[in-house]
């Protein structure tokens with residue numbers, strides 16, 4: 261489709277960003293060009309997230325805006341892809357602005373769907389009927405698409421994300437992912453490693469392996485069973501790859517010892533662990549269908565720190581889950597104090613139709629008031645901020661190695677000392693954000709900075 265311009269807007273997690281890269285790559289190869297401007301696009305695709313109500317509201321309000329644009333440009337094609345597309349299916353297709361609804365497991369069809377919509381002006385629905393019962397053929401189609409596309413679409417210079425596994429089998433009570441992304445399927449290690457080799461040949465230095473529960477990666481090939489620790493070793497052995505990271509982990513014993521040992525042994529495997537706890541109350545953890553106790557979780561962190569002393573750990577918490585009493589929340593506050601996370605993502609619970617809790621009829625019992633949720637959110641953030649601040653301060657005067665991402669979006673802090681250099685942002689192996697002045701040509705390369713100032717979430721330094 262030469263001459264047709266596509267604009268893609270992406271919401272949500274790293275998985276979604278990876279899907280956006282794959283879709284972009286496939287459309288480019290089919291002759292479409294990309295545009296950053298919705299106004300000049302022939303096709304607008306929105307890659308959506310269903311994890312929180314707020315994310316879906318944003319998409320719906322954007323569709324309202326596109327409906328308005330389509331009044332003057334009726335030929336413009338609008339496609340909704342991603343988790344919200346799978347969740348709402350034909351209901352979303354009824355929206356006046358929408359031409360295509362395509363679930364995450366159907367993205368290999370994206371070029372066909374967009375071409376058809378442009379040529380025939382018809383509406384198309386591509387969602388997976390029985391998403392929890394995907395067939396081998398469907399998995400192979402996704403694998404083929406994944407291996408063929410996306411590898412040239414680095415979103416951050418020098419870095420790339422590679423999927424290790426799709427879907428999830430955990431059914432946490434609040435989570436829609438198992439119902440929109442299907443069962444956990446691990447990609448063959450050979451395919452993952454081949455992809456990383458190609459990325460390394462293109463100059464990628466840091467690769468992040470992705471999975472909803474990436475630590476439980478397991479793939480049987482012949483006599484051998486591969487786990488995440490094997491993938492980490494194999495990825496680190498690839499020439500040109502300097503740092504290997506992985507997200508997100510689920511707190512379980514599965515392969516944890518091997519993963520920690522590889523982190524301790526391999527200088528290329530970054531000492532960073534994102535390990536969502538979600539609550540510090542055992543009662544709430546049970547209600548969430550998380551299969552660990554708060555004590556066990558904290559012991560896991562102790563073990564991680566014993567094996568990898570300089571490990572940086574990040575957490576996720578949900579406040580205001582149904583039934584969360586003041587005592588339950590106090591247990592969460594205690595956990596955050598004890599866990600000493602580098603940073604924490606804190607969310608207010610919002611009931612999601614289709615989740616386990618919703619199916620059990622309990623999703624409607626959103627019984628912690630909005631004000632209480634807000635208060636708990638602020639309180640927990642303040643507790644975490646204090647910990648983050650203490651951990652950041654320990655970097656004062658130290659030298660850190662960073663992989664430079666590019667220009668910093670923050671206002672220039674020390675423009676007077678910058679010479680002609682702009683302000684750059686990079687991350688350490690342990691995922692600390694570092695801001696410093698330097699030449700833009702450093703984007704995608706490693707640099708060293710001496711830390712001169714800190715804030716809870718950012719280190720500020722001088723280029724060495």
Ligand code: SF4
Nearest residue numbers: 428430431432435437
């Ligand atoms: S582990 Fe739980 S929260 Fe994470 S994707 Fe799976 S069901 Fe959702």
